[in-house]
Amino acid sequence: MTLSSTDVAVRATGLSLRYGRTIALNNVSFTLGAGVTGLLGPNGAGKTTLLRIVATAVNPDSGSLSVFGHDPLTGPGRLAARRRIGYLPQDPGFHRSFTAFEFVDYVAILKELTDRRRRHDEVRRALDAVGLSARRGDRIRTLSGGSRQRVALAAALVGNPDVLILDEPTVGLDPEQRMRFRELFADLGEERTVLLSTHQTEDVTSLCREVIVLDHGGVRFSGPPAELTGLADGRVWTSDARAPGALASWRTGTGMFRHVGDPPVGAELLAPTLEDGYLTLVDLAAAQ
Numbered sequence: 434m435t436l437s438s439t440d441v442a443v444r445a446t447g448l449s450l451r452y453g454r455t456i457a458l459n460n461v462s463f464t465l466g467a468g469v470t471g472l473l474g475p476n477g478a479g480k481t482t483l484l485r486i487v488a489t490a491v492n493p494d495s496g497s498l499s500v501f502g503h504d505p506l507t508g509p510g511r512l513a514a515r516r517r518i519g520y521l522p523q524d525p526g527f528h529r530s531f532t533a534f535e536f537v538d539y540v541a542i543l544k545e546l547t548d549r550r551r552r553h554d555e556v557r558r559a560l561d562a563v564g565l566s567a568r569r570g571d572r573i574r575t576l577s578g579g580s581r582q583r584v585a586l587a588a589a590l591v592g593n594p595d596v597l598i599l600d601e602p603t604v605g606l607d608p609e610q611r612m613r614f615r616e617l618f619a620d621l622g623e624e625r626t627v628l629l630s631t632h633q634t635e636d637v638t639s640l641c642r643e644v645i646v647l648d649h650g651g652v653r654f655s656g657p658p659a660e661l662t663g664l665a666d667g668r669v670w671t672s673d674a675r676a677p678g679a680l681a682s683w684r685t686g687t688g689m690f691r692h693v694g695d696p697p698v699g700a701e702l703l704a705p706t707l708e709d710g711y712l713t714l715v716d717l718a719a720a721q
């Protein structure tokens with residue numbers, strides 16, 4: 434199914450979840466449409482918890498969720514929602530002695546693809562989509578980290594879900610592999626809804642139509658990446674000396690210093706990056 438740019442695939446309203454005394458999510462609301470939405474936030478902000486709720490792996494304590502109009506908090510709604518969702522968790526729980534094909538086939542069985550012939554075609558399609566056709570008979574324990582992440586992505590893709598939930602899929606990958614994954618996610622986002630949790634601000638700049646920033650379990654920002662970058666307009670500058678009062682200040686390879694924060698009068702301003710916008714946002718939130 435192809436979504437138009439205004440269709441809503443996922444609607445989350447007032448999601449909250451506690452682990453004992455820890456408030457992991459507090460009244461989180463957002464909608465997801467077509468394309469890639471980035472999820473940024475400091476360690477412990479609640480990103481994995483949020484993805485697990487959207488993937489229907491855990492229920493929130495309160496709030497509601499709709500996936501293509503299905504309510505995953507009811508039995509039939511959960512099944513209908515799960516049929517539309519592919520999830521790449523932080524730890525995919527591989528059986529390392531399985532081959533890539535066997536693992537994706539195993540996930541396909543869990544996804545109710547019962548006809549063996551059609552299932553095997555679909556497993557081959559998913560492995561092909563992530564560029565692993567030639568390695569499908571290799572045991573997972575013999576694969577590199579990048580290839581393992583591809584197997585995990587193929588498992589998320591099997592059954593051709595409309596919503597993909599990806600929890601830090603590029604962590605630990607080298608720059609070339611990260612770029613390859615970006616290509617894949619951009620292609621996937623053309624016809625699907627992709628929610629991508631990452632610590633890589635470049636992933637968000639280069640891929641995402643929207644970005645959500647979570648901090649201490651709450652949504653601190655939601656909007657286009659350029660708007661997040663814009664929060665640091667007029668707050669990034671260069672000089673030949675350290676600026677002790679800045680949020681961040683370092684000597685670059687050119688020998689000049691780059692600073693983010695409140696600039697002095699007459700400072701030579703630089704164009705901000707999304708990372709500068711993110712830093713400014715998290716700092717402003719901390720000051721409140």
Ligand SMILES: Nc1ncnc2c1ncn2[C@@H]1O[C@H](COP(=O)(O)OP(=O)(O)OP(=O)(O)O)[C@@H](O)[C@H]1O
Nearest residue numbers: 452455456457474475476477478479480481482483
């Ligand atoms: N199973 C659990 N039991 C108790 N506390 C938990 C559990 N899972 C997460 N937490 C806590 O809930 C909060 C949110 O955790 P979560 O893993 O969702 O954050 P995150 O943004 O994904 O972090 P990271 O970027 O480090 O992966 C943290 O304070 C974490 O310690």
